[in-house]
Amino acid sequence: MEIYICKVCGHIEFGTAPDVCPVCHAAKAAFQKNNSIFEDSAKDNSEGIKKHTPCVITRKDALIEEGPSTNVKVRIGEVLHPMLENHFIHFIDCYIDGKFTARAEFSPEAIYPATDFYITKTSGKVTIVERCNLHGYWRTDVNL
Numbered sequence: 001m002e003i004y005i006c007k008v009c010g011h012i013e014f015g016t017a018p019d020v021c022p023v024c025h026a027a028k029a030a031f032q033k034n035n036s037i038f039e040d041s042a043k044d045n046s047e048g049i050k051k052h053t054p055c056v057i058t059r060k061d062a063l064i065e066e067g068p069s070t071n072v073k074v075r076i077g078e079v080l081h082p083m084l085e086n087h088f089i090h091f092i093d094c095y096i097d098g099k100f101t102a103r104a105e106f107s108p109e110a111i112y113p114a115t116d117f118y119i120t121k122t123s124g125k126v127t128i129v130e131r132c133n134l135h136g137y138w139r140t141d142v143n144l
């Protein structure tokens with residue numbers, strides 16, 4: 001599947017570039033194709049992989065009882081990624097069946113690189129994408 005990156009905000013789209021970026025509303029022309037963006041980041045080293053690959057747990061949860069829901073819990077790194085002023089996790093994005101649904105955006109101040117998403121699906125593929133300001137893009141795919 002093709003991968004397009006918004007040059008304005010760093011958002012990734014799978015498949016085709018959208019008419020408008022769903023995160024920063026930049027026009028289609030702001031998207032640049034780079035199908036090897038995840039492989040490029042992982043060329044780093046084994047410590048880089050341990051510190052950057054999203055760890056994902058999915059489960060049924062009682063918080064949302066109004067409809068079907070899955071709780072998608074994410075932390076960045078089997079070895080927790082640092083959150084320093086010059087080196088931190090910028091965002092964690094959630095996709096369902098390749099379609100962007102939500103972003104958790106971080107500052108390096110007083111927070112761990114972890115978040116929860118509550119999605120309306122109980123089947124399909126969840127993709128978590130994270131961006132480190134120094135070490136680029138990393139992903140984990142989970143089938144519900």
Ligand SMILES: [Fe+2]
Binds near residue numbers: 052081087132133135
């Ligand atoms: Fe990093």
